[in-house]
Amino acid sequence: MSGFLLTLHIIASLILIGGILLQPGAKGGGLGAAFGGGGANSAFGAQGAAPFLAKLTYWVAACFLATSLLIEFNIVRENRSVLEKKTSTQPVQSAPAPQMPAPAQK
Incomplete structure (x- = not known):
């Protein structure tokens, strides 16, 4: 559904x-x-x-506005945010901390 809305939104923007x-x-x-x-x-x-x-122009602008609102409504309904990055499914492994050499004994 969101792919169809996005396609319709892009077409409306180009026609506008x-x-x-x-x-x-x-x-x-x-x-x-x-x-x-x-x-x-x-x-x-x-x-x-x-x-x-x-x-x-009036009708295409109305279509553009409607698709903008529907796309935003779908984003809110799915509890997504444009500002949040998607979490990856693989755990992130950090590099081991470098070992400091032992101080020289006198």
């Missing part, structure tokens, strides 16, 4: 990054203008892809 980069900025440019998104003959009409990309 791409959707944000394709949206036009304050000056009407953006990465979307490189693909011809500003003309009247574009695939999304005269307004461009801005309304569609804005709605897509």
